[in-house]
Amino acid sequence: MARIVMKFGGTSMAGTERIRRVANIVRRQAAGRDGERNQVAVVVSAMAGETDRLVNFCREANALYDPAEYDVVVASGEQVTSGLLALTLQALGQPARSWLGWQLPVHTVENHAKALIDRIEGSGLIAAMEEGQIAVIPGFQGLSPEGRVTTMGRGGSDTSAVAVAAAIGADRCDIYTDVDGVYTTDPRIVARARKLKAVTYEEMLELASVGAKVLQTRSVGLAMRAGVRVQVLSSFVDDDATPADDHPGTMIVSEDEMNQLVERGEVERQLVTGIAHDKNEAKIILTRVPDRPGSVAHIFEPLAKASINVDMIIQNVGRDKGETDVTFTVPQADLARAQALLEDRREEIGYNRIITDSHIAKISVVGVGMKSHAGVAATMFAALAERGINIQAITTSEIKVSVMIDEDETELAVRVLHTAYGLDAPDESAG
Numbered sequence: 545m546a547r548i549v550m551k552f553g554g555t556s557m558a559g560t561e562r563i564r565r566v567a568n569i570v571r572r573q574a575a576g577r578d579g580e581r582n583q584v585a586v587v588v589s590a591m592a593g594e595t596d597r598l599v600n601f602c603r604e605a606n607a608l609y610d611p612a613e614y615d616v617v618v619a620s621g622e623q624v625t626s627g628l629l630a631l632t633l634q635a636l637g638q639p640a641r642s643w644l645g646w647q648l649p650v651h652t653v654e655n656h657a658k659a660l661i662d663r664i665e666g667s668g669l670i671a672a673m674e675e676g677q678i679a680v681i682p683g684f685q686g687l688s689p690e691g692r693v694t695t696m697g698r699g700g701s702d703t704s705a706v707a708v709a710a711a712i713g714a715d716r717c718d719i720y721t722d723v724d725g726v727y728t729t730d731p732r733i734v735a736r737a738r739k740l741k742a743v744t745y746e747e748m749l750e751l752a753s754v755g756a757k758v759l760q761t762r763s764v765g766l767a768m769r770a771g772v773r774v775q776v777l778s779s780f781v782d783d784d785a786t787p788a789d790d791h792p793g794t795m796i797v798s799e800d801e802m803n804q805l806v807e808r809g810e811v812e813r814q815l816v817t818g819i820a821h822d823k824n825e826a827k828i829i830l831t832r833v834p835d836r837p838g839s840v841a842h843i844f845e846p847l848a849k850a851s852i853n854v855d856m857i858i859q860n861v862g863r864d865k866g867e868t869d870v871t872f873t874v875p876q877a878d879l880a881r882a883q884a885l886l887e888d889r890r891e892e893i894g895y896n897r898i899i900t901d902s903h904i905a906k907i908s909v910v911g912v913g914m915k916s917h918a919g920v921a922a923t924m925f926a927a928l929a930e931r932g933i934n935i936q937a938i939t940t941s942e943i944k945v946s947v948m949i950d951e952d953e954t955e956l957a958v959r960v961l962h963t964a965y966g967l968d969a970p971d972e973s974a975g
């Protein structure tokens with residue numbers, strides 16, 4: 545017997561027909577092989593598009609919405625799908641019940657709308673699963689210390705699933721989505737992207753944090769810390785609703801496991817593992833900031849206090865002596881707030897003009913191979929230059945290089961880099 549957490553994303557839960565398909569996969573996973581049943585907990589997302597719809601309602605109701613009430617609204621999408629899946633399982637003769645965030649409970653801390661999971665009470669789930677009942681848990685939602693509903697940021701159901709897996713000591717956490725694994729880049733942009741058999745936690749963490757939305761970044765960090773075995777796979781693999789045992793997706797593995805896979809010849813080590821893009825950042829330029837100690841602190845302190853994450857930062861050489869331009873990026877969703885905060889402090893910071901631009905994208909190449917090989921960045925710059933793509937800013941880490949470019953060039957840049965690093969799958973249509 546194994547204890548398994550299965551998570552189904554929005555596309556898999558979009559409508560009663562698809563939920564029936566999910567219920568069949570769940571039922572077969574629970575039935576196990578050779579008569580040995582598995583204990584199964586299922587974490588579900590809202591139907592595809594539902595969370596966007598609910599977020600828009602909040603914006604329409606009140607542009608400066610209270611995050612606590614926003615959570616009340618957006619958490620409802622997952623409540624609907626968890627109940628529907630429990631009903632569908634019951635219709636198939638499979639005992640099942642839903643466990644809402646406040647019922648488990650999923651204790652969260654920090655801000656509404658981007659709550660962090662602190663602790664999940666898993667005893668109720670375990671008792672129910674031991675009796676052969678399927679536990680269905682709405683992802684994305686939790687309970688604040690004040691007893692109010694919280695949500696965990698977009699894509700948060702992945703993190704719910706990993707946290708549930710950690711709380712009940714699951715053998716595996718299978719993340720079912722609309723692609724059959726993690727690819728070298730978004731397969732919707734590059735048709736010749738290659739599916740990876742395995743990717744290390746560290747690389748997946750970096751890929752997710754720079755825009756590969758196949759897993760929420762926090763879910764990968766949590767899996768790494770808690771040692772949860774995560775697999776990404778498709779719920780649309782065939783009409784038979786086959787569970788994971790028969791069609792493995794991409795395993796997220798430790799570096800040791802990766803080294804073993806490479807030694808056994810099951811995985812080929814590449815210099816670059818993947819390429820990701822992110823169109824959700826915006827650029828802010830403050831011109832003619834006084835070039836003296838403390839200036840930069842005056843800019844970034846208020847943003848940090850308002851929980852606005854600043855990503856790329858460049859301080860340009862001043863046009864005149866004693867002045868400099870400071871350019872940085874923030875999430876597009878926080879641009880208006882950031883701009884208002886900086887305008888309020890114009891005197892204090894002493895800049896001349898504030899210029900904003902949402903029409904940018906960040907393209908990143910990631911790979912642990914970079915730790916020991918030089919030249920990855922140079923290849924990137926040369927490949928982009930050859931296609932006339934202008935680089936506006938650059939940042940690097942031990943296993944990543946990111947550049948900021950014009951948003952219109954995103955798809956072209958991703959394709960060019962995918963080819964430049966030799967990641968393209970062989971062209972099956974050719975000769």
Ligand code: ADP
Pocket residue numbers: 552553554555556589699720721722723725726727728729730731732755756757758759818
């Ligand atoms: P779900 O609703 O199941 O959570 P998401 O839309 O959040 O699904 O994530 C799956 C999507 O992630 C895919 O449809 C794909 O377009 C996108 N994606 C981005 N980068 C990658 C990648 N490197 N590998 C696989 N999918 C990726």
Ligand code: ASP
Pocket residue numbers: 553554589590595596621683684697698699700701702
């Ligand atoms: N429904 C939420 C969202 O769309 C959470 C999730 O699907 O992971 O962001």
Ligand code: MG
Pocket residue numbers: 553699702757758759760
């Ligand atoms: Mg997702």
